[in-house]
Amino acid sequence: MYDELKYWYLRDHKLFWTLSMSQIKQLCIITGFKKANKGDIIYFSSSEVPRIYLLKKGNIKIVSIDENGNETIKEILQKGDLFGELSLEADENINEYAKVLTDEVSICSFLLSDFEDLLVRNPTLALSYTKFVGLKMKRFKNNYSNLVSKDAKTRLCSFLKDWAEREGIQDGLKYRLTNYLTQVDIAQIICTSRQTATLLLNELEEKKIILYNRKEIIIEDISKLN
Amino acid sequence: MYDELKYWYLRDHKLFWTLSMSQIKQLCIITGFKKANKGDIIYFSSSEVPRIYLLKKGNIKIVSIDENGNETIKEILQKGDLFGELSLEADENINEYAKVLTDEVSICSFLLSDFEDLLVRNPTLALSYTKFVGLKMKRFKNNYSNLVSKDAKTRLCSFLKDWAEREGIQDGLKYRLTNYLTQVDIAQIICTSRQTATLLLNELEEKKIILYNRKEIIIEDISKLN
DNA sequence: AGCAAATTGTCGGCTAGTTTACAAACCTTT
DNA sequence: AAAGGTTTGTAAACTAGCCGACAATTTGCT
Structure with a gap:
């Protein structure tokens, strides 16, 4: 691929902000690049290397x-997110794949082994990376406890809130919000049946708290989402 | 505290196996040490530093x-486990504490800042630590998906299996297994009500799959736990 | 335009598991 | 050994949310 672009891609990511431009140039570990379209499936666990x-660019689940x-949805990812063997350890018995949700998606990748080398040579980067993984873990833990102690309605509201804060205008x-999720997706994310999700979304719409359709979701007043 | 002991404590932990004894001696970052008894509560989040x-030694939840x-039980820890700000980032809005489950517990601690310095100076250690955090995340994710797709009975069985493999003779x-958990604890771990947990445990006992009392749990045939 | 497929809407019946409530068994302390 | 607290056992009423079934609507495709 076009060499100049490589480090811009990395540069963009928070993780690599601490590195100088020349450092980034030195590493240039990106080895793969691909584009994909809505509905495409990208296998990454159980992949060769x-x-x-x-x-x-774009969104995937x-x-x-x-x-x-x-099927369970583990995560919805937006532009800038990392995925794959984030724990730096291949794991065959996990059966995950990514499905493209938006029209045009582009993804670049690097080898785990290259990344490990990079981390060993850049302890500060290693530290930021650990914090990054730790943060991810905290988010999971948080979702997990919501699942235990909150009902489906509360879970839907906090998901919408989250989504709005992350991607909404x-x-x-x-x-x-640009709505690239179906109600089935939403149901899976908040761990409920499709029917319940439909019911709750319509309820929120009736109460004029949100305005829902297949293209976009408008949250009239985010403070009412509770 | 007695200086010789310090590095033995660290030496014991898988994380530090890659380090030589002299490296371990150099760091000696342990700054705190305490003993506690059954029922004691140890606050660690929202602590000063x-x-x-x-x-x-011992077990805590x-x-x-x-x-x-x-209240939600996040984890049950055994001898050798790490806890606290594992994600290397203080987080006030998480309200967690540890409660001692067994008779005699001893805990040592080091400052996050000291540990960070250590990681920066030991890239290999940093890498192992990242993998360690990643592994922890995987375990959480796994529990989380069990919670979603499996019923209470299955969750109880896989918890017992896990426990047996981890600590059982x-x-x-x-x-x-030495049973240091009450049925309330078990219920919270598998995310169900106390009554359901009691019911299921008695059911397993009736079927002669386990033998349960307050002191110990005997699993007659682990392959029957399913 | 017209058809097939995907998505959304709606409705009972059903069930796993919660909640409330109380009693029995047990451990601890004095 | 009696008292008091904690932990377990059991039962009945209740309910959130699941499941199956089917219709209506929207979208994509040729």
Whole structure:
């Protein structure tokens, strides 16, 4: 791929902010680059060589399948997010793949082994990376405890809040979201059945708290989402 | 504290196996040491200075309380486990504490800042630590998906299996566990009500799959736990 | 435009598990 | 050994959310 671009891609990511431009140039570990379209499936676990991926553009969901064939959404990723063997250890018995949600997606990747070398040579980067993984863990733990102690309605609201704060276009208390998720997706994210999700979304719409359609979601007043 | 002991404590932990004895001696970052008894509560989040703790002896549970005062068990820790600010970033809005489960517990601790310095100076250690945090995340994710897709009975069985493999005294397919958990604890771990946990435990006992009392749990045949 | 596929809406029946409530068994302390 | 607290056992009423089934709507495709 076009060499100049490589380090810009990395440069973009928070993790690499601490590094100088010349350091970034030195590493240039990106080895793969691909574009994909809505509906495409990208296998990454159980792939030949373990890699770490950086989502450059678009949105994808990480889905895992258990023994019984049940699909669970693990994460929704946006531009700038990392995925793949983030724990730096290949793990065959996890069966995950990524599914593309938006029209045009681009992803670049580097080899796990290259990244490890890089971390060993840049202890400060290693430290930031550990914090980054730690943060991710905290988010998981948080979702997990919501799942235990909150009902489906609360979980939907906090998901919408989260989404709005992450990706929404803000205008005072109003947020506008490009909706690339189906109600089935949303249901899976908040761990409920599709029917319940539909019910709750319509309920929120009736109460004029949100405005929902397949293209976008408008949250009239985010403080009412509770 | 007695200086010789310090590095033995660290030496014991998998994380530090890669380091030579002299390296360990050099660091000697342990700054705190305490003993505690059954029922004691150890606050560590929201403590003055962020620390990482190493459980040397005994068992503790990590409990968190949400806004509404609901207790959730986050983890059960055994000898050798680390806890505290593992993500290397203090976080005030998490309200966690540790409660001692067994008779005699000893814990040592070091300052987060000291540990960071250490990681920066030992890239290999930093890498192992990152993998360690990553592994922890994987375990959480796994529990989390069990919670979503499996019923209470299955969750109980896989918890017992886990526990037996981790701490049980094995004898063929038979495992003997020292039971330092109440049924309330078990219920919280598998995320169900106390009554359901009681019911399920008695059911397992009736089917002669386990033998349960307050002192110990005997699993007659671990392969039957499913 | 017209058809097929995907997505959303709606409705009972059903069940796993919660909640409330109380009693029995047990451990600890004096 | 009696008292008091904690932990377990059990039962009935209740409910959030699941499941199956089917219709209506929207979207993508040729």
